[in-house]
Amino acid sequence: xxxxxxxxxxxxxxxxxxxxxxxxxxxxxxxxxxxxxxxxxxxxxxxxxxxxxxxxxxxxxxxxxxxxxxxxxxxxxxxxxxxxxxxxxxxxxxxxxxxxxxxxxxxxxxxxxxxxxxxxxxxxxxxxxxxxxxxxxxxxxxxxxxxxxxxxx
Numbered sequence: 708x709x710x711x712x713x714x715x716x717x718x719x720x721x722x723x724x725x726x727x728x729x730x731x732x733x734x735x736x737x738x739x740x741x742x743x744x745x746x747x748x749x750x751x752x753x754x755x756x757x758x759x760x761x762x763x764x765x766x767x768x769x770x771x772x773x774x775x776x777x778x779x780x781x782x783x784x785x786x787x788x789x790x791x792x793x794x795x796x797x798x799x800x801x802x803x804x805x806x807x808x809x810x811x812x813x814x815x816x817x818x819x820x821x822x823x824x825x826x827x828x829x830x831x832x833x834x835x836x837x838x839x840x841x842x843x844x845x846x847x848x849x850x851x852x853x854x855x856x857x858x859x860x
Contacts, residue, residue, distance in 0.1 A: 714819040716828070723816050725840060727832035730796035731800070732816065735827050737768065742779035747825060751776070752818055759792060759829055761803045761814035768815055768827065773811040792827065805820030805831055 723729065739747070746752070751774035759768045767789045775783040796800075805811055814832040818825065835843070 714821050716787045717750065717825070717853055718754055719749050720754035720757070720815045721751070723814050723832065725843070726835060726836055727812070727814055727830070728830045728839075729814070729830035730811070730817065731831040733794075733829050733831075734765065734821075735796065735798075736794065736831055737818075737825055738791040738826050739773075739825060740782070740784055742773050742776035742783050743773045744824060745779070746774050746776040747818065748820075749776075754818065757815050759815060760814075761799060761806065762795070764799060766794050766799055766802070766813075768792055771818075776860065788848065792829075802829075802831070807846060810832075 753772040755772075757768060757771040759766055769789050770787055771790060772786050774786060782797060802813060811831045811833055814830050815827050817828045818829045819828070
């Protein structure tokens with residue numbers, strides 16, 4: 708049985724760890740409307756091609772798709788509208804300086820329920836080249852083979 712504070716993943720960006728090298732992760736709250744929360748709880752979220760930006764001392768997530776909740780009627784919003792992220796001012800300043808200084812990008816890796824709150828996990832990411840992706844796949848395959856050999860014994 709899951710505990711009260713065990714996070715339940717609502718949607719993930721599976722390609723993020725393949726396309727980017729994620730150096731650091733941070734948890735943020737997100738401002739949503741009622742129908743968006745219902746849709747996310749029903750599995751209507753998609754993080755593909757989404758990213759976070761910092762504008763005017765506030766963080767926003769762009770291109771995060773949340774499907775329209777069918778029972779909401781006219782109260783549904785634009786599915787890919789920018790949504791505000793809830794972070795402390797110090798956290799925003801720290802992330803802003805890293806993004807400007809090192810050429811990193813803020814990528815949402817997952818959206819999950821923590822208690823009754825919806826949280827977003829952001830990763831500070833650096834893009835991978837195609838040969839880096841191939842190398843990562845080879846390393847993962849080697850580790851998988853070693854684990855199989857250990858289990859056989």
